[in-house]
Amino acid sequence: MMKDGLTKRVQLVMNNISKEEPKSSTENLLSLWKGTGENVENYILRRGKFFRFCMGQIETPIYEKEMIVGHFPYREWNCNRCCLPDPISQEEKEQALAQVDREFLERTGLHEIPDFRQWSDVFYGGINFGHIIVDYEKVLTAGFDGLVRELDQRLEDLSLEEGQRCFLLSARETILGGELLISRYGEEALRLAETEEPLRAGELREIGAICAKISRQPAASFREAVQLLWFTQLLLEIESGVSAFSYGRMDQYLYPFYQMDLEKGLLTEDDAQELIDLLWLKNWRYPSKMSDPGRAVTLGGMLPNGTDGINPLTYLMLNATRRLKIFQPKLNARFWNGSPEEYAAACIQTARENCGPMLYCDEVSIQALEKYGYSQEDARNYGIIGCYELAAPGKECGNPMGGAVNIGKCLELAMNNGASMTTENQLGPHTGYLNQFESLEQLEQAFRKQTEYALDILEQRLTYDALRHSLLIPHALESALVEGCIQKGKDVSQSGANLTTVGVRMSGLVQTADSFTAVKKLVFEEKSLSMERLWNGLRTNFAQDEVLRAMLVNRAPKYGNDCDEADQAVRSLGQYLCGAIQQRRHISGAPLRPGLFSFLQFMNGERCAALPDGHREGQPFANGVSPTHGQDRQGLTAMLRSAAKLDYSLSNDAATLDVKLPLELFSGENGTRALSQILRTFFQDGGMQVQLYFLSAQELREAQKHPEEYSGLIVRVTGYSAYFTELDKNLQDEVIMRTAAF
Amino acid sequence: MPLSITNIQRTSFHDGPGIRTTVFLKGCSLRCFWCHNPETLRIGCELRYIFSRCIHCGMCTVACRKASGPDCPDSPEGLVEYAESHTACANCLQCTVLCPAQALVPTSRLYGEEELLSLVLADRDYYESSGGGVTFSGGEPLLQAEELAPVMDLLRAEGISIAVDTAGNVPWEAFQRVLQKTDLFLFDLKAADSQLHRSATGSSNELILENLDRLCREGAAVQIRIPLIPGVNTSPEEQERMAEILAKYPGLKGVDLLPFHRMALSKYQQLGMDYRAGGLEPPDPQTLRQIEEQMKEKLSVPVSCRGLQKS
Helix, strand or coil, X not given: CCCCCCCHHHHHHHHHHHHHCCCECCCCHHHHHHHCCCCCCCHHHHHHHHHHHHHCCCCCCCCCCCCCXXXXXXXXXXXXXXXXXXXXXXXXXXXXXXXXXXXHHHHHCCCCCCCHHHHCCCEEECCCCCCECCCHHHHHHHHHHHHHHHHHHHHCCCCCCHHHHHHHXXXXXXXXXXXXXXXXXXXXXXXXXXXXXXXXXXXXXXHHHHHHHHCCXXXXXXXXXXXXXXXXXXHHHHHHCECCECCECHHHXXXXXXXXXXXXXXXXXXXXXXXXXXXXXXXXXXXXXXXXXXXXXXXXXXXXXXXXXXXXXXXXXXXXXXXXXXXXXXXXXXXXXXXXXXXXXXXXXXXXXXXXXXXXXXXHHHHHHHHHCCCHHHHHCCEEECCCEEECCCCEECCCCCEXXXXXXXHHHHXXXXXXXXXXXXXXXXXXXXXXXXXXXXXXXXXXXXXXXXXXXXXXXXXHHHHHHXXXXXXXXXXXXXXXXXXXXXXXXXXXXXXXXXXXXEXXXXXXXXXXXXXXXXXXXXXXXXXXXXXXXXXXXXXXXXXXXXXHHHCCCCCCCCCHHHHHHHHHHHHHHHHHHHHCECCCCCECEEEECCCHHHCCHXXXXXXXXXXXXXXXXXXXXXXXXXXXXCCHHHHHHHHHCCCCCCCCCCECCEEEEEHXXXXXXXXXXXXXXXXXXXXXXXXXXXXXXXXXXXXXHHHHHCHHHHCCCEEEECCEEEEHHHCCHHHHHHHHHHHHCC | CCEEEEEEEEXXXXXXXXXXXXXXXXXXXXXXXXXCCHHHCCCXXXXXXXXXXXXXXXXXXHHCCCCCHXXXXXXXXXXXXXXXXXXXXXXXXXXXXXXXXXXXXXXXXXXXXXXXXXXXXXXXXXXHHHCCEEEEECCCHHHHHHHHHHHHHHHHHCCCCEEEEECCCCCHHHHHHXXXXXXXXXXECCCCCHHHHHHHHCCCCHHHXXXXXXXXXXXXXXXXXXXXXXXXXXXXXXXXXXXXXXXXXXXXXXXXXXXXXXXXXXXXXXXXXXXXXXXCCCCCHXXXXXXXXXXXXXXXXXXXXXXXXXX
């Protein structure tokens, strides 16, 4: 096992992070550039030139004791958009938007642009910036000069159209801008060295030499690779915003450098650990307003050749997160039949700090990707974007977070003749009212009509967005690092990548399926409930009929308890939804990619009226394929067996299961072993992803306050068990104290 | 013949090796005053009122054959009183059928072989990966040994490992029925001194010790479990006596020391039963360490105290 201590340098760098809040602004860069008199007709090329200009202007701060340098100290360092001003005129912008509208109407055959905002409770559509894994390996092994050479070679092609030429030139300018910034960091280091004490001066001179070298050349050592990797990340985020630029299989592409240095005796394991710690801390810096910059790292898993990819770096990376206790970069650990036990144990030990990693089953994920159309090699080489989305590194622009459907809302519309039950706004076709339905099939049909309608409009929304991107938001550096763009002479936003599409996730899947199960069971099988009573209860959010809600919650089976009836309902609903989503297309022609997952702000339960599973108006839904809060009452294995019954071969974007575990139950070596066995079995049974979440004493206090959401939480002592929320307050306090002691 | 069961608990880690499903059988021949599963004590089914689930709808009063409908109180205190009057009820359990919130539940129900088997086989993949299996606990599972034996045969045919968690206070014949079918006995030892045993559990320990002796002589795999109850068996003298008994059996798989806890209080309240261990404090870590050391010194088999091992 690696040692636990952090070096003094790492501790110091960590302590200094909070002092580095951005102060300056990039506002004046545009007027400075205009002052140079340079102007370019083509907007894409102009962006490239302006980017290069900015890289010669922006500050290059180097902080105390840093070995890995590079930081963006500007207030505009923000989520989801370029932090430099846009060198576009108002007139150009208006022209481009008019063109977007024309092309949209032409493509869809509509007469006017729909006001998509009215459906904001039903779906979300908005292609994000970033959310991609570029080919970092290419930068490390070719260097920025290598990229320039590739572009120059491509530019020799005389058959290139003007647009293609401008894109390639823009990419070239952007990369030269990158070279400029890195070399300026080198100069800054040398300048600082002149006034520093001898020890630090030596370090700064080393930084200066490294920056000078890697500003153009490939990385030749582990440290150079780490530094060049971070600069590449920084440049991508300056170009497009801090928005889920994910690292892909970092333990794989950094390994040759590590191995080489180790063999040559230039590096020890401890040196490498310190460098990774420092790289991790670079990633731990992000705009303070952001909840999650989505800098995902993928570890372990099967290699394209079918062997296992674990190496010593995998462990150093897990070790970094476990010791630093930080959740950026975000770790994702791939598992397959060939993953060693030691790896599983290291992942669980890290997960106990609640800093990840999220866990993935290779066999299931690879199968889903292949089914969508990925080659075996690409599928086996998948990496994770942002939160939990699958992608082929360097080969696609999959926009995995571009779309979302509120499935619960579709059910609401199906019960209320296409209108919202809370606002009565007509949001879908007229499909009748719940109390008019005489069979479950009628309700299901109405639901499908509402869903198909919502997906049709979502497809239009995504089309509109993709067109807008292609005309207004180029990303030249990002594009140069994605397969296909240089060859096609097209930006990623113009479908330059070999695969360009959008992922569509869903919220309320489980609640909707459980609703169907409850109606089937109570109304049509047991006949203990009339449609009329159900309809009245739902419309009033159970205000007059808590008995009804209790019946819906307790007297109908719920997903998450290994009950086939409820689980099959979720499975078949998931299959239908994935199929329906995949029938819709991106403007590139590629099918949209369905995901059985939701995402925090789009969980959408809060925008949904009462549902027949007992969901109250405004309550959040559970995440992805997790059971409704508190409804999994048969223990962990039962919940996992329910989740393993779903069909993940269609959900190639992602499928998330949150598992909350009392820390006490899984502490120590025995706890690690038990959990590792449980996870392996879950994956062998067909589970796809799982996020472990260890409940601390503090969360148990939350459970005390909100018992309904935690009613499945089991407390165990040898031979004894009870639901936490049903314990007397004093006993709950005792459990909390025991947990706090671990 | 069906079995009377209070709970089937999946994902158990502490009742034998690996990941297990623990089946709690109803009825016990001891009355240990600290019992943490009071719902398993009596043979017959009782009413359990889980107050935290109650939505105060009054459906129970409609169902009740004793109380008249309209006097359902709507204050929490009134409901507790009402529910307590139910525990002295005709035990018709009609209210549990109607209660929409599952606040009123029966303590047990009967499971046929087929249903029980399908439930405990559900996690077989997890047993296989972890070396786990099924544990029959209680209550005293061997009170239902006759009904249990055929279920065990079916489980064995499926290749499932079986553990029996017993207090040992049953005729040897009951052990004989399951002896060949059981992979591991979790055998409770509560006190060595018979008088002490009687005052703490309501029964002397001769039969228990005799059964333990026979089990060991038969070569059964036996893991001892000692609940550490302050004022009963945590004194060095009593520990010494228990160690003396156990030292006779070098073939034991090990000894688990299980410190007393008060988690059962809520169950007693829900059952309207008097919790006689309410005033007892759980033993402090120092005492636990002393006892563990003392046992380790005397015994050649592995000894571990729950709650002491940390990562």
